[in-house]
Amino acid sequence: MNSEAIWTFLTTQGADFGLKLLGALAAWIIGRWLIAMALRLLNAAFQRGGKVDQTLANYLTSILSVILNIVLILAILDIFGVKTTSFAALLAGAGLAIGTAWGGLLTHFAAGVFMQVLRPYKVGDFVTAGGITGTVKELGLFGTTLVTPDNVVTIVGNNTVFSGAIQNFSTLPHRRVDCLAKVANSVDVVDAIARLKVAVAAIPNVATSPAPDIEILQFTPEGPLLCVRPYTYTDHYWQVYFDTHKAVVSTFGTAGYPVPETPVVHRNL
Numbered sequence: 084m085n086s087e088a089i090w091t092f093l094t095t096q097g098a099d100f101g102l103k104l105l106g107a108l109a110a111w112i113i114g115r116w117l118i119a120m121a122l123r124l125l126n127a128a129f130q131r132g133g134k135v136d137q138t139l140a141n142y143l144t145s146i147l148s149v150i151l152n153i154v155l156i157l158a159i160l161d162i163f164g165v166k167t168t169s170f171a172a173l174l175a176g177a178g179l180a181i182g183t184a185w186g187g188l189l190t191h192f193a194a195g196v197f198m199q200v201l202r203p204y205k206v207g208d209f210v211t212a213g214g215i216t217g218t219v220k221e222l223g224l225f226g227t228t229l230v231t232p233d234n235v236v237t238i239v240g241n242n243t244v245f246s247g248a249i250q251n252f253s254t255l256p257h258r259r260v261d262c263l264a265k266v267a268n269s270v271d272v273v274d275a276i277a278r279l280k281v282a283v284a285a286i287p288n289v290a291t292s293p294a295p296d297i298e299i300l301q302f303t304p305e306g307p308l309l310c311v312r313p314y315t316y317t318d319h320y321w322q323v324y325f326d327t328h329k330a331v332v333s334t335f336g337t338a339g340y341p342v343p344e345t346p347v348v349h350r351n352l
Contacts, residue, residue, distance in 0.1 A: 107159045114155040122148055141206065142199055145224045191225040194245035198222065208253040209317045213239035232321070252317050257290050260324050262311040264331045265303065267343040272299060272307050278338055279311060282330040288319035305343035 122144055129140040199222070204210045208219045210229070215237050217229035226238045252258055266275050276297050283295045295313040302308070311331060315323040 103162055107162045110159055110162060111155070114158070118148065118151045118155065121151065141221050142195065142223070149224065190242040191240045194241035195222065195224055195226075198241060198245055203249045204251050204253075208251055210252065211248075211250040213243040213247055215239050252320075256316065257293070257314040258317050258320055259296075260313050260315060260320060260327060262324065262327045262331070263300070264309045264311050264335070265343050266306050266309065266335070267341045268306040270306065270340050272309075275335070275338070275340065276309065278334050279309070279331065282334045283311060283313050283327060286313065286323060286326045286330055288315050288323055290314040290316075303343075 125144055125147060126140065129143075204212070204219050204222075206219050206221065210216070210219060212219075212227060212229065215229050215231065217231040217235075217237060219227065220230050220236070221228040222241075223238075226240050227244055229237045229239060231237055264275075264279065266272060276299075279297050280295065283289060283297065284291070289295060290313070293314050295311070297309060297311050300308045300310040311327055313323055313327055
């Protein structure tokens with residue numbers, strides 16, 4: 084485009100285009116402000132009512148946000164003279180390409196709707212979903228946001244979650260902590276089990292019912308291998324896990340148990 088054409092455009096349509104641009108900018112700023120206010124009011128209503136689960140509340144808020152933003156974009160396009168009917172016709176003409184590109188997202192969206200109905204987990208639950216283990220931060224339109232134990236935010240597609248196995252560690256009131264302890268062959272196993280039961284029961288946040296399980300798991304050349312299995316709530320899992328190992332070391336050390344050693348095998352030459 085040469086300078087004469089640019090000058091012609093500016094003198095004939097520049098003012099009109101500038102006003103439309105300013106109007107579109109104002110509509111975008113005001114529209115985004117109104118959308119943010121509407122979402123805040125909706126969240127406040129959910130929290131004030133207390134009857135809507137946080138997972139469902141976040142999901143409904145996400146849907147409303149998408150719908151309002153689409154309406155805002157269509158309104159801005161209308162300012163520039165792009166009619167919604169023409170826009171819809173354009174989308175219909177490119178339906179095949181759009182359907183192919185959005186097919187994966189639509190499956191994630193549909194899976195998210197089913198999960199809202201079936202409710203395999205909610206915000207705050209500790210789960211394994213889509214091969215990722217962590218705490219549910221959000222169940223969104225297309226994906227579930229998890230915070231892993233090493234404090235990494237991970238987003239898993241809803242269809243990936245829904246099409247695989249889901250483990251929810253927060254559904255039941257208690258979770259078993261699995262630890263192992265080996266004693267030497269010379270140690271009285273019954274005495275070791277009795278000492279461990281007292282020590283493990285004294286660990287903070289260990290459940291009294293069901294009581295900790297401490298039994299002989301298997302026999303090894305070094306000595307019997309004990310399973311030490313206290314129960315606790317999911318939030319205290321790692322604290323109890325580490326404290327149980329400390330209790331094993333402290334108990335065996337106080338009792339003066341020898342360290343299990345692999346027996347020497349003598350071969351005849």
